[in-house]
Amino acid sequence: xxxAIPGKIKSIGYQYNxxxxxxxxxxxxxxxxxxxxxxxxxxxxxYVLVHVGVAITxxxxxxxxxxxxxxxxxxxxxxxxxxxxxxxxxxxxxxxxHLVA
Amino acid sequence: MKHLTEYRDPEQVDHYVQELHRTVTKPWTVMEVCGGQTHxxxxxxxLNLLPDAIRMVHGxxxxxxxxxxxxxxxAVYLAEEKGVMLCSFGDMIRVPGxxxxxxxxxxxxxxxxxxxxxxxxxxxxxxxxxRDVVFFAVGFETTAPANALSVVHxxxxxxxxxxxxxxxxxxxxxxxxxxxxxxxxxxxxxxAGHVCTIMxxxxxxxxxxxxxxxxxxxxxxxxxxxxxxxxxVRQLERGEYKLENQYTRVVRPEGNPDAQQVINQVFTVVDRxxxxxxxxxxxxxxxxxxxxxxxxxxKFSVQIEKVPECxxxxxxxxxxxxxxxxxCSQFGTNCNPERPLGAPMVSSxxxxxxxxxxxxxxxxxx
Numbered sequence: 001x002x003x004a005i006p007g008k009i010k011s012i013g014y015q016y017n018x019x020x021x022x023x024x025x026x027x028x029x030x031x032x033x034x035x036x037x038x039x040x041x042x043x044x045x046x047y048v049l050v051h052v053g054v055a056i057t058x059x060x061x062x063x064x065x066x067x068x069x070x071x072x073x074x075x076x077x078x079x080x081x082x083x084x085x086x087x088x089x090x091x092x093x094x095x096x097x098h099l100v101a
Numbered sequence: 102m103k104h105l106t107e108y109r110d111p112e113q114v115d116h117y118v119q120e121l122h123r124t125v126t127k128p129w130t131v132m133e134v135c136g137g138q139t140h141x142x143x144x145x146x147x148l149n150l151l152p153d154a155i156r157m158v159h160g161x162x163x164x165x166x167x168x169x170x171x172x173x174x175x176a177v178y179l180a181e182e183k184g185v186m187l188c189s190f191g192d193m194i195r196v197p198g199x200x201x202x203x204x205x206x207x208x209x210x211x212x213x214x215x216x217x218x219x220x221x222x223x224x225x226x227x228x229x230x231x232r233d234v235v236f237f238a239v240g241f242e243t244t245a246p247a248n249a250l251s252v253v254h255x256x257x258x259x260x261x262x263x264x265x266x267x268x269x270x271x272x273x274x275x276x277x278x279x280x281x282x283x284x285x286x287x288x289x290x291x292x293a294g295h296v297c298t299i300m301x302x303x304x305x306x307x308x309x310x311x312x313x314x315x316x317x318x319x320x321x322x323x324x325x326x327x328x329x330x331x332x333x334v335r336q337l338e339r340g341e342y343k344l345e346n347q348y349t350r351v352v353r354p355e356g357n358p359d360a361q362q363v364i365n366q367v368f369t370v371v372d373r374x375x376x377x378x379x380x381x382x383x384x385x386x387x388x389x390x391x392x393x394x395x396x397x398x399x400k401f402s403v404q405i406e407k408v409p410e411c412x413x414x415x416x417x418x419x420x421x422x423x424x425x426x427x428x429c430s431q432f433g434t435n436c437n438p439e440r441p442l443g444a445p446m447v448s449s450x451x452x453x454x455x456x457x458x459x460x461x462x463x464x465x466x467x
Contacts, residue, residue: 053217
């Protein structure tokens with residue numbers, strides 16, 4: 001029921017004498033109609049998430065790109081944390097006066 | 102398909118699975134709230150890829166499953182006795198009422214239509230001014246804008262023959278009900294991504310604080326789910342509890358204000374009965390009193406007797422993640438999609454249907 005699919009807006013028109021802004025949205029070649037009432041700023045070419053005939057948001061391209069960087073980011077973060085821990089362990093093992101001397 | 106297939110990439114899936122195996126050191130129990138996520142996890146075989154230490158339990162996020170029996174009886178009554186054109190999402194029509202399902206009513210001649218969108222029902226009402234058209238408006242927050250919008254359109258078009266039979270439920274109170282159950286053992290939640298697309302994420306912050314567990318707003322594709330599970334498990338392994346958002350490409354912190362505005366225009370928050378679970382305070386929406394003409398519950402004052410649930414069905418325990426579908430004595434024998442005892446066996450988001458259709462035998466007997 002909460003299934004929502006991203007599709008690309010191909011064209012925008014009006015229904016009921018201009019009352020409702022409707023788009024033709026392409027889902028990998030299959031085109032269906034979707035209301036743009038909930039995404040008033042959506043334009044042709046935008047990817048919208050469509051649920052039961054209503055576009056509920058515009059897909060954020062920048063955030064979509066970022067989501068694939070997560071593993072690389074946590075890898076770097078973990079390395080950083082590990083190196084901090086190693087530094088701390090070294091500090092704990094070697095008393096400061098040793099370093100000063 | 103852009104924004105879809107890249108989240109089904111086997112190589113990406115493998116990277117996440119490997120990272121999960123590297124990360125987990127202790128057993129953890131995590132609930133995915135949404136039934137769409139349950140189906141994706143089972144259908145895509147993700148449960149088989151997870152480390153044994155991670156136990157996924159399935160939540161109450163199946164609107165069809167929690168729609169009370171007496172509302173189904175009411176829909177059947179409206180279709181059979183009042184001669185209305187009863188329109189519904191396809192998911193709802195196989196669900197058993199106390200005597201019959203909407204599909205059985207249709208088979209015996211009632212005018213039951215399966216629609217993809219409530220906006221199509223408005224169109225039908227416009228094209229059939231001599232007929233009363235009722236849309237069976239079930240759903241969580243994701244579906245509420247579309248159902249509310251149908252009422253707004255009908256009002257703007259001056260239609261007198263359109264109304265909705267609303268069975269609208271809300272996710273955060275259901276998560277509270279799950280956590281308040283003394284038998285629960287959930288340590289982290291994947292929150293339902295599309296619900297948050299509409300509502301935003303702030304209403305989950307108090308739950309994180311109250312129950313001191315991680316909540317990660319998560320999408321539906323394999324890479325999304327593994328990413329969300331990894332974010333949850335990383336928190337658990339570090340002893341942290343935070344609200345995080347995995348699904349940032351479609352979930353903004355504030356949600357969709359235009360959608361919220363339409364919801365508030367049409368609906369008001371009320372106590373709701375959840376099939377298999379019981380009454381949950383302030384857990385649903387009904388049509389505002391000033392829009393009574395568009396509310397089938399008020400428009401057609403029908404008294405439907407409440408009947409007890411099927412005694413053999415453990416849907417309530419399944420919906421709260423306390424039992425797995427295959428732990429039910431009726432699973433796959435007396436209860437199957439052709440002859441269901443409870444709604445989770447027929448809904449496309451029901452956990453029982455997911456296991457019946459897609460689970461490998463070893464998963465069922467694990």
